[in-house]
Amino acid sequence: MARRTPTIPEATVARLPIYRRALVELDESSAINVSSERLAEMSGVNAAKVRKDLSYLGSYGTRGVGYDVDYLLFQVSRALGLNNDWPVAIVGSGNLGQALANYRGFTQRGFPVAALIDVDDKKVGATVHGIEVHHVDRLEDLVAELGIAIGIIATPAGAAQAVADRLVEAGIQSVLNFAPVVISVPDGVPLRQVDLATELQILSFYQQRNAASDR
Amino acid sequence: MARRTPTIPEATVARLPIYRRALVELDESSAINVSSERLAEMSGVNAAKVRKDLSYLGSYGTRGVGYDVDYLLFQVSRALGLNNDWPVAIVGSGNLGQALANYRGFTQRGFPVAALIDVDDKKVGATVHGIEVHHVDRLEDLVAELGIAIGIIATPAGAAQAVADRLVEAGIQSVLNFAPVVISVPDGVPLRQVDLATELQILSFYQQRNAASDR
DNA sequence: AGGAGGTTGTGTACAAGTTCACAAAGGTGG
DNA sequence: CCACCTTTGTGAACTTGTACACAACCTCCT
Numbered sequence: 468m469a470r471r472t473p474t475i476p477e478a479t480v481a482r483l484p485i486y487r488r489a490l491v492e493l494d495e496s497s498a499i500n501v502s503s504e505r506l507a508e509m510s511g512v513n514a515a516k517v518r519k520d521l522s523y524l525g526s527y528g529t530r531g532v533g534y535d536v537d538y539l540l541f542q543v544s545r546a547l548g549l550n551n552d553w554p555v556a557i558v559g560s561g562n563l564g565q566a567l568a569n570y571r572g573f574t575q576r577g578f579p580v581a582a583l584i585d586v587d588d589k590k591v592g593a594t595v596h597g598i599e600v601h602h603v604d605r606l607e608d609l610v611a612e613l614g615i616a617i618g619i620i621a622t623p624a625g626a627a628q629a630v631a632d633r634l635v636e637a638g639i640q641s642v643l644n645f646a647p648v649v650i651s652v653p654d655g656v657p658l659r660q661v662d663l664a665t666e667l668q669i670l671s672f673y674q675q676r677n678a679a680s681d682r
Numbered sequence: 683m684a685r686r687t688p689t690i691p692e693a694t695v696a697r698l699p700i701y702r703r704a705l706v707e708l709d710e711s712s713a714i715n716v717s718s719e720r721l722a723e724m725s726g727v728n729a730a731k732v733r734k735d736l737s738y739l740g741s742y743g744t745r746g747v748g749y750d751v752d753y754l755l756f757q758v759s760r761a762l763g764l765n766n767d768w769p770v771a772i773v774g775s776g777n778l779g780q781a782l783a784n785y786r787g788f789t790q791r792g793f794p795v796a797a798l799i800d801v802d803d804k805k806v807g808a809t810v811h812g813i814e815v816h817h818v819d820r821l822e823d824l825v826a827e828l829g830i831a832i833g834i835i836a837t838p839a840g841a842a843q844a845v846a847d848r849l850v851e852a853g854i855q856s857v858l859n860f861a862p863v864v865i866s867v868p869d870g871v872p873l874r875q876v877d878l879a880t881e882l883q884i885l886s887f888y889q890q891r892n893a894a895s896d897r
Numbered sequence: 898a899g900g901a902g903g904t905t906g907t908g909t910a911c912a913a914g915t916t917c918a919c920a921a922a923g924g925t926g927g
Numbered sequence: 928c929c930a931c932c933t934t935t936g937t938g939a940a941c942t943t944g945t946a947c948a949c950a951a952c953c954t955c956c957t
Binding site: 898899900901902903904905906907908909910911912913914915916917918919920921922923924925926927 | 933936945951955
């Protein structure tokens with residue numbers, strides 16, 4: 468039974484990491500407290516939204532003063548489940564996979580890259596930025612042995628669904644898909660899809676519209 | 683003056699690239715037409731939503747039959763402004779910048795990487811996957827000379843805002859930011875922010891909640 | 898002790914997005 | 928040419944998300 472968490476809206480969950488980033492920055496600059504106004508400015512949103520979002524986590528501010536940076540950072544981190552590390556495995560050691568493996572932001576924020584996995588025998592056994600590349604045949608073993616929580620799919624589109632199926636079967640907890648195809652996983656397995664080219668196409672739409680209205 | 687485009691909702695715009703991807707796949711498998719149901723399945727959404735989304739572009743379906751794949755693909759591409767190529771410049775040739783430079787999905791979908799830009803003299807002059815690395819001092823010249831439409835920021839967080847300012851000043855049309863910081867650009871300049879670690883944190887939230895309710 | 902100034906937390910109105918459900922319309926076969 | 932089947936396009940109900948505005952409350956100063 469869920470004790471707290473009286474259902475936090477999806478839109479709010481998606482913003483929590485942004486607030487967290489701002490809080491880390493404030494913490495590093497030795498700020499003691501912060502107002503919703505300032506936090507809103509740093510996060511690029513409206514101050515009322517910040518207050519409403521944070522109120523879903525609990526009542527952690529002080530009227531007339533603001534929020535204690537340290538304490539709020541702790542609470543946001545806890546809400547996001549970042550108390551302990553979540554080891555990730557990256558499937559697909561092409562360019563994107565290797566870049567992701569080397570991205571310090573992951574380890575820094577509690578997502579150590581525990582394994583790189585590929586089908587290509589020529590890549591297996593190599594070490595990319597200190598992470599060994601394993602053969603996809605060992606996927607299930609690796610998930611179990613290394614306690615992998617999250618699978619990151621960085622394969623070509625054609626292989627993505629099969630990889631997702633194997634990850635889920637192996638007991639992975641959630642999936643982040645970079646392959647440019649929609650994949651499906653069972654209900655209850657959190658899934659996020661990121662397509663870099665999609666973002667450019669969205670920009671293309673708006674800039675084209677700007678050009679049209681200037682004409 | 684805008685002739686068509688009776689304002690397409692943001693949520694719809696964000697889905698058009700997904701539909702387009704599905705249509706490309708259908709086209710490659712020589713499908714002639716497709717129902718909203720099938721398209722919905724391939725895109726991971728509800729069929730009614732597909733129909734409503736497509737109806738914002740115009741009335742391109744045939745009742746009782748579905749949509750002509752070729753024609754719909756053309757219309758969606760046109761709505762997204764993908765009739766002509768939009769050259770992009772990637773600022774920051776670290777791991778992410780290099781991976782993006784080598785990502786075939788960009789060029790394939792009409793976003794050729796025309797330049798890589800860095801501050802580090804040691805990197806300038808090198809060629810990464812056939813793309814020359816230029817010094818950031820030449821940013822303004824490059825935007826003008828190469829007709830750069832979109833600037834991709836793949837720098838450390840600290841440099842992102844300054845780079846964005848220079849890109850906008852140089853006349854860029856839109857900005858895609860991968861640096862883990864919120865940046866701001868003038869109204870009218872489309873901006874999208876992608877933070878890879880944010881996605882993992884969102885997953886962390888939901889998988890933690892699952893674990894809590896299983897307890 | 899009391900008032901002034903400031904900031905949170907939230908009820909409420911509003912806007913955006915989603916889903917349902919069905920009339921309208923094209924195609925097909927007798 | 929008409930009945931039947933299929934699938935679109937869309938009005939309308941509903942759900943989710945955003946913004947406003949202000950009471951509640953804290954701190955500090957006199």
